[in-house]
Amino acid sequence: MARAVGRLLSGGTTIALAASLLLLADGQPAHEIDSFRNDLCIVAPATPYDPSSGLAMYAPRPIPASARCPVCGMYPARFPRWAAQVIFKDGATHFFDSPINLFDFLQRVDHYDRRYTFNDVAVSYVRDLESGRWIDAGQAAFVLGSNAAGPMRKADLPAFESRGAATDFSRRHGGTVLSAADVTPQVLQSLGGARHHHSADAAP
Numbered sequence: 001m002a003r004a005v006g007r008l009l010s011g012g013t014t015i016a017l018a019a020s021l022l023l024l025a026d027g028q029p030a031h032e033i034d035s036f037r038n039d040l041c042i043v044a045p046a047t048p049y050d051p052s053s054g055l056a057m058y059a060p061r062p063i064p065a066s067a068r069c070p071v072c073g074m075y076p077a078r079f080p081r082w083a084a085q086v087i088f089k090d091g092a093t094h095f096f097d098s099p100i101n102l103f104d105f106l107q108r109v110d111h112y113d114r115r116y117t118f119n120d121v122a123v124s125y126v127r128d129l130e131s132g133r134w135i136d137a138g139q140a141a142f143v144l145g146s147n148a149a150g151p152m153r154k155a156d157l158p159a160f161e162s163r164g165a166a167t168d169f170s171r172r173h174g175g176t177v178l179s180a181a182d183v184t185p186q187v188l189q190s191l192g193g194a195r196h197h198h199s200a201d202a203a204p
Contacts, residue, residue, distance in 0.1 A: 044068060046113065049091025057091045060125045060134035070094050070112045071101040072152065079151040082158070084126045084137065088116055098150045099126050099142060099157040100191055103183045126159035129169070133161065138180050141166035144187060146175035155191050157183065 047064060049057055063077040063085070076083040076095040084102035086094045094113065096102045102124060109118045124137040129148075142157040143166050150156025157178075160166040166177045178187070 044070075045115070046088060046092035046094045049093070058087050058123045060085060061087075061093050063095050067095040069097045069101050071096065071104050074151060081127055081129050081132055082151050082156065084124065084159075085134075086124045087122050088120045089122045090120075098152070099137070099159050100150065100188065102126065102137065103157070103180075104188055107185055107188070128161045128165070129158040130165065131161065135159065135161045140180065142178045142180070142183065143170050143173070143175040144178050144191075146170060146173040148173050157191070 044067075047061070047067065053061075055061065063080070063083055065075070065077045067076055068074065069076055074097040076085075076097040079097045082098040084096040084099050086096070086102065086105065088094075094105065096105065105112050106118065106121065106124065109116050109121065125134045126137045126140050127133065128135055128140075137159070140159045140161065141163040142159055144157060145155065146158060146169065148156070148158050148169075150158075158166075158169065160169060163177060169175075170177055
């Protein structure tokens with residue numbers, strides 16, 4: 001599965017219409033939801049592709065300020081150097097606050113968004129930690145075990161455009177350089193996993 005994730009991170013081509021659905025927990029009124037505690041974080045639909053944006057369907061998108069990570073419920077726009085995104089074959093996009101949440105999502109897409117499966121993913125992007133440029137996640141290098149804390153103030157997987165840049169970073173901050181295919185469920189578990197929120201849209 002991890003190697004399949006690594007291959008799929010780089011591409012795909014088909015077009016469909018994005019669905020739009022927002023669910024609440026069983027019987028819980030919206031005004032009772034504490035958005036700060038994240039006892040319940042609603043998974044909003046993936047952001048549909050906007051043909052008027054001037055961007056190619058599978059080009060990386062600017063992160064909307066209101067977008068929330070479907071894995072942990074945080075706001076990726078607040079952590080621009082750590083952010084990631086998945087673009088589906090219909091052009092819709094989910095945004096993530098860090099690479100670890102991107103990989104967690106790709107391991108079980110339909111758990112976090114029932115409208116899609118792993119096979120619906122066209123391409124994924126991460127941001128180079130140093131330059132801020134969007135890069136194809138399948139071609140990026142990641143550092144496991146560094147002393148750099150991610151947005152959730154714990155270990156993450158800082159991303160780099162080249163293996164050389166990742167190696168230089170690991171010399172300064174510790175850690176081991178990995179490719180996308182090396183990021184297995186065991187690696188994610190070693191990082192403590194993502195801080196999952198309870199989602200009414202998640203599969204049981």
